[in-house]
Amino acid sequence: MRTTRRAVRWRPRPLASAVFGLCLLTGCAGDSPSALNPGGTGATRIAGLWWLLFWISMAVFVEVMALLVWALVFRRGDVRVRHGQPLRFVTIAGAAIPFVILVAVYGAGLRDLAALGAAPDRDAPTVEVTGHTWWWEVRYPGASGATANEIHIPVGERVRVRLRTDDVLHSFWVPQLMPKTDLIAGETRETWLQAERAGSYRGQCAEYCGTQHAHMAFLVVAQPRAEFDAWLARLNAPARQPQTDAERRGEQAFVQGTCAACHSIRGTGAQGTVGPDLSNVGSRWSIGAGAVPNDAGHLGGWIANSQTVKPGNAMPPQPVEAARLPDLIAYLRSLE
Amino acid sequence: MSTTTNPPTGLDGDDLARLAEHWGERPSLRAWFGTTDHKRIGRRYLVTAGFFFVLAGLSALVMRTQLARPESGVVSPQEYNQLFTMHGTAMIFLFATPMLFGFGNFLVPLMIGARDMAFPRLNAFGYWVFLFAGLFMWASVPFGAAPNNGWFAYAPLNQLQHNPGLHMDIYALGLLFLGISTTSASINFIVTALKLRAPGMSLNRVPLFVWAIVATSFMVIFALPALNADNALLFLDRRFDTHFFDPAGGGNVLLWQHLFWIFGHPDVYIIVMPGLGIVSAVLPAFTRRGVVGYPLIVLAIVAISIVSFGVWVHHMFATGLPQLSYSFFSAASTIITIPSGLQIFAWLATMLLGRLVLRVPLLFVIGFIVTFVLGGFTGAMFALTAFDQQTTDSYFVVAHFHYVLIGGAVFPMLAGVYYWLPKITGRMYHEGLGRWAFWLVFAGMHVTFFPMHLTGLFGMPRRIYTYRSEPGWDGWNLVSTVGSYLLALGLLLVLVGIVHTLRRGRPAPPDPWEADSLEWTAASPPEPYNFPVIPQVHSLHPTWDERTAESIGPGATPDRILSEGRRTVFTSELDARYERAVEMPESSLKPLVLAGALLVFFVTMLFAWYPVAVAAVLVVAGSIAAWLWPPRRPDEELGVVA
Amino acid sequence: MTDRGGVVAAATGAEALSTELPVGRPTSWWGMVMFVATEATLFACLLGSYFYLRFQFGPQWPPGGLEKPKLVIPLLMTLVLVPSSIPVVWAEHGIRRGQRWRLRAGLAATLVMGLTFMGLLVKEYSDDLKMHTMTTDVYGSLFYVITGFHGLHVSVGLMMIGWLLAASLRGGSFGSHRHERVRNAAIYWHFVDTVWVAILFTIYLSPRL
């Protein structure tokens, strides 16, 4: 797997993050999923809009504070005052000036709204994303396979994203690339992604969708066209064949065990559709839509009892013999 | 009628004794349960809403503790989801509105120079329903059956198939139950303000707080039905297999959102408007002058209450509706900031032209201005659809609404608590304690919620029970949590201050602040009949006005003393001309019985004991019929022709 | 109190708007008007939901090959319910002059008409239920919930009328100086009537447009 994979940091870094927060004003957001650190066309526009709004607000806030402080400093005392109805001041400062500001800002907002609404070309690459409680199914029209919680796109191109949900509402959000679009039950929505630089961008479900709404993240991997094509080609081909004995035993356990009822692996007898397609699970960035990192230990823990990892998720604890577990792990890890 | 051709003026001891006899209540269990005194009911509203506030606030503390660090396990996801839902639902429905209605209940009759609300028994009924509905909803928490779908409970997650158990039945029934209380209180406020104003209090002399309460009540009248319809349809979907929100049966999930926000957006102004009214009521006392721009503020209040019905789609900017409708709702949401700005600058002008007396209530008003303006700005930002699509459902929104809710409603409430404590309890609060409380609450508020702007921009969605460590999230979440403890400490000091006032406070004179509105002419605490003489109002600042003072002193006339019977005055709706004296109802247990029967109804609906529910409906109908049954009068009095 | 201006003037003139001298609407009038306002909003929400769901649903309405609703019974129901406001006005008008017999007769007439309406509703339901129910699809849900909710309101209105009738039969309840309750119940009844017209249009006529 040769993409500029974002180093997944699982250790808390309190100090780093506090320091980072302090440099909010400079926008040096580093490697975070921050809307102020855009990597794509849509988010860049919004970051620009934000800074405009931010500075206007600051200016008005300073004005209000100045008046308040003036009153606090110079207008103290305990004398009944009876004069003055400065209606003109109130109307100008409280209505006329804000009106002018708001009209200007509204214009800017409308311009950006139109820009976000501009649909990609008809022949633009398309991704079909289906929300499930609580994971994302990802398909490419034309490719037979599917993946989960990971969307690959060619960098620099505008990619159409077609959004559907299998159950409740979810919302598709990649802060660094594109604002949200909700997934509406019974309907199809569209948005687009356009990454300006290669890299991985964290996305997360942003509409409350029940118990594990917290763990419904995904990763958008923007890669050069050639790499993307190669990746897509693999999505069309059968999954990697098991090479070692352990892997072969793992495959057997998987296909003959309970797993196949819910999961598919291309080119095997496993054709379940309840859970994510696992044909390339070994190369994915996480297990359980961002619940835990994708390594052997966590994979084992997940298979043994995913409910301790992601309580409430739709995969019940599996009756896997302890002896079979290492084989299963070896097999799934090998599926790149 | 004691009117004679040449009425004697002034009040004498006999009048006072008679008033006390007609209005007073001898302490007894029956009197306690049956009281219709708006001041007692108002106090109960305040205490009960305060109790729900503490529960909802403690829920928030648990949430903040869970969120302090990444991947902590203080609560399970199921528990967290119930906590934030109950937190939001209770803060909005069981705390903010009832608390402000509590102020309204206590103050509106006093401010307009009346002796009670227009419908005292309905008022008592409304309180009991509020109490029962609140308990109904909170009782689900210990059973782990509390609502768990967020305070706006989107479909289809609220459907039985996605959300089994009683959680959302409690939500739907609880809010329907509570709606009865809110609606009846609103009707009561409107009618009270229309008909019971003291003679001479024409519309241009009505205190701004009363304007705010009336505007709020009108918003309730026209907004709450949308929520009720929504919840009724939800309950039918869940229990009786209808398909309103079920796409498989031809229904539509966005219908829920439209109906909810047609209510929900006006509701946020329902919450803030009385808060702004409190600000307008408090300022004159501490700036030593009337609020600048009274007509502008009235205009702003009316404008907000109308325009607020035309912006609801700004809560649905990410649902993918047509761009054209977004540009309309975006424009409306932008415009609605203007009346708020107008009020802010009117208050600033008041402060700039007045003389500030920096007591605790004024501190909270200043805290209000700082906080509310910041929250208002983020609101104005959301009004731009494109920006909102990026920040909606992130912690940036959580920051916005706590700034406006705490800044716009809680700070004014606290200002109001300190300001009216002398009137409510008859004792003065402790200034030092109050200042400490203010600074802690103010600092705690900003330390808690300011960082949420940042975490939101850094990509943190709301309503997640835990998160993986991300740059910018961990540190700021910890800061928020520390802030929330600070805030809780500040609020604890408020509570301590109140207890201290009750136990140790110096007795308060009727008018400790030399304020301008009528409640300060009544005793502290007011007599059961509020005013020995119903004032004749001559200006917008009746307490600062000699002729009004004269009208309740040497100029008192029997038609405004009305010491025979339990009576108050009706005046005309617009210009408050004296119409007639009317008899007010006595205390009664019927409101309690009726509310109790409704409680039985909702509980039995919840548990699907439908036969009992039917019986409860019969009791409800019967007690209403008995309540309103006309007394038998002789035909001459009725005016019947043979 | 003298009043010769006919029904319209009786309902809208200055006299009509006062119960007791001197002039001024009583609090209960305002209370009822506000209550009706909030109830009307509730119906507006339901009818709005009908149109929303209908237009979101697609061209074929009612769905599932169901026939468009038949008009005979609903029109009959209209013919019974809408005129039932007249006896109420007449009764109220009468008691304002202190004529108790008119109150009694008018209320009784309204009661009969309202009960006829409810009877027709039952008949209508028993026909419809053969074809579809509340749980068939969203159309069924809307149809039964909206008409049922209105039926509930008619029942409440009938209870009010019945209650007034009982009180007036007892005597000692109403007269030219005391008829607030009559007027308030009348307002409610007119409201229930008016809503029916909106429902007739929405549920029965609009699918044919």
Ligand code: HEA
């Ligand atoms: C007290 C409650 C309250 C108040 C007063 C407001 C006030 C405003 N709100 Fe807010 N809002 C909420 C409570 C409130 N809100 C809640 C609870 C939610 C979230 C619900 C949820 O999702 O759970 C919400 C969410 C919310 C959203 C949806 C966000 C989202 O979910 O994506 C939007 C979008 O437009 C919005 C807009 C506004 C606007 C424009 C105002 C304006 O009225 C603000 C006006 C005030 C000012 C602007 C400041 C003073 C003015 C000046 C000093 C003049 C100069 C100003 C300028 C030039 C700008 N609000």
Ligand code: HEA
């Ligand atoms: C008026 C409304 C109101 C108020 C006052 C508050 C007050 C607070 N709220 Fe909030 N909140 C909402 C309305 C409100 N809230 C709403 C509508 C939501 C959305 C829910 C949803 O998504 O559905 C929300 C959501 C919400 C969230 C987001 C949850 C999520 O999305 O996952 C958070 C997180 O920190 C939070 C925190 C707090 C805190 C720390 C306070 C503090 O201010 C609370 C302080 C109060 C107390 C602590 C109690 C009083 C204490 C005493 C009197 C002293 C006694 C105390 C001790 C012994 C310690 N609230």
Ligand code: CUA
């Ligand atoms: Cu899916 Cu939240």
Ligand SMILES: [Cu+2]
């Ligand atoms: Cu809103």
